[in-house]
Amino acid sequence: MDDRHTRRFGLGTATCLVMGNIIGGGIFLLPASVAPFGTVSLVAFGVLTVGAVALALVFGRLAERHPDTGGPYVYAREAFGDFAGFLSAWSYWTMTWVSNAALAVAIVGYVHVLLPGRPTDTTDLVIALGALWLPALANFAGTRYVGLVQTVSTVLKFIPLLFIAVVGLFFFDPANLGSFNEGSGSALGGMSAAAAILLYSYVGVESAAMSAGEVRDPERNVGRATVLGTIGSAVVYLLGTVAVFGSVAHDKLVKSQAPFSDAVNAMFGGHWGGTVVAIAAVVSIIGALNGWTLMSAQSPYAAAKDGLFPAPFLTKRRGVPTFGVLAAVVLASALTVINYLIGSGGVFEILVLITTFSATVPYLLAAGAQVYFLLTGRRDKVRPARFARDLTLALTAFGFTFWLVAGAGYAAIYQGVLFLFAGILVYAWMAARRTARQGEEAATSLPTPADHEAVPPPAASAAVPPHTT
Numbered sequence: 001m002d003d004r005h006t007r008r009f010g011l012g013t014a015t016c017l018v019m020g021n022i023i024g025g026g027i028f029l030l031p032a033s034v035a036p037f038g039t040v041s042l043v044a045f046g047v048l049t050v051g052a053v054a055l056a057l058v059f060g061r062l063a064e065r066h067p068d069t070g071g072p073y074v075y076a077r078e079a080f081g082d083f084a085g086f087l088s089a090w091s092y093w094t095m096t097w098v099s100n101a102a103l104a105v106a107i108v109g110y111v112h113v114l115l116p117g118r119p120t121d122t123t124d125l126v127i128a129l130g131a132l133w134l135p136a137l138a139n140f141a142g143t144r145y146v147g148l149v150q151t152v153s154t155v156l157k158f159i160p161l162l163f164i165a166v167v168g169l170f171f172f173d174p175a176n177l178g179s180f181n182e183g184s185g186s187a188l189g190g191m192s193a194a195a196a197i198l199l200y201s202y203v204g205v206e207s208a209a210m211s212a213g214e215v216r217d218p219e220r221n222v223g224r225a226t227v228l229g230t231i232g233s234a235v236v237y238l239l240g241t242v243a244v245f246g247s248v249a250h251d252k253l254v255k256s257q258a259p260f261s262d263a264v265n266a267m268f269g270g271h272w273g274g275t276v277v278a279i280a281a282v283v284s285i286i287g288a289l290n291g292w293t294l295m296s297a298q299s300p301y302a303a304a305k306d307g308l309f310p311a312p313f314l315t316k317r318r319g320v321p322t323f324g325v326l327a328a329v330v331l332a333s334a335l336t337v338i339n340y341l342i343g344s345g346g347v348f349e350i351l352v353l354i355t356t357f358s359a360t361v362p363y364l365l366a367a368g369a370q371v372y373f374l375l376t377g378r379r380d381k382v383r384p385a386r387f388a389r390d391l392t393l394a395l396t397a398f399g400f401t402f403w404l405v406a407g408a409g410y411a412a413i414y415q416g417v418l419f420l421f422a423g424i425l426v427y428a429w430m431a432a433r434r435t436a437r438q439g440e441e442a443a444t445s446l447p448t449p450a451d452h453e454a455v456p457p458p459a460a461s462a463a464v465p466p467h468t469t
Helices: 011-022 030-037 040-065 072-080 082-114 121-141 143-170 187-202 218-247 250-254 259-268 273-305 322-342 347-358 360-376 384-407 410-445 449-453
Strands: none
Touching (some): 011 143, 011 273, 030 218, 030 259, 040 218, 082 121, 082 360, 121 273, 143 273, 187 218, 187 384, 273 322, 347 360
């Protein structure tokens, strides 16, 4: 019965998994978020895209060497040992379920556009919890349904976004752009400030590598899906942002609460753009939650196989680590409830800051692992041109990720490091249990005195005769 609900992801589904996880709900506010910096933000986006593609290529190369579920965790542990692997898995796991709570809260506003009425905290909470549990149910049903939801949702959100991006170019008016650098500082400072907002637009490039064990022919398809998904997302991001910049007047865009809706209304007139964009946003966020729910279970599953996470995370049915899915959705639900009980300016805001740093830890370790593998590999097995190319990509990806850390801000790094170090207690507990278990196994395998007495002395006839010529 499990086989009917288990299906390994092909190249198309794996690509949709990458795109669906990269493109969440943030894209719908992105143009307005960076508009105050001027069109220099488009340059920042281009630079970030180069770094994201380099990171995608590195994940593809790492997946060729280690095509196993767990992605960044597997690479970090293989290169630097158990502790580094645990830190990667712990950080990634933290990032996924806290991010899922943030996505669930974000979807509420778009649902209100589609279903106008008098919102209350209770109805908002029900909507947010429903957004968390519906994708979780798809995950419980098996990889077949995860892949189906991911493919459908990616297509449904990609088409309208790409339509707006392409059609918007025909309505492009340079007069709407404003100046290149809107700030009072240098253009480089403006680009860095815009980059700080755009930095996490590409979180999710590792999605295919994280689920490599569920991908057909992972040595080939993980790398291809990662690059195709990243480039596809970049096309939507860049063209969409350019289209909005060119179709909405700059002074209006800076104050916009729904830039894509304003762009649609500017292109075609009327006020129906908000409904269209709200539908696309709801589909986009549901698709992202579907993919990130699976991601939230893959990293602890891989770590649990090596004894670095509690054993229940090994529970797997229909191709999906079901206990990991349940744990993540319960934690995300609890965080969502806390958000509505004490307000968005409380604990929820602090933990969301933590995720901005947590996302970078697995990336940094993975890029470092690729540098380690290249520098310690046998040079006679690597063509010089390929070695130089792969090392350049790995260093570029490391630099890109280091930029992510710097752009997270002091508060995010401070909070993130504290939460990261809290995981050391979990590692100590798991390491102690594993050491005790190994000691018990070693004790049971030692021969007893009775075993020694039961062994008869060697017979005289068994002696080896002297060598004669």
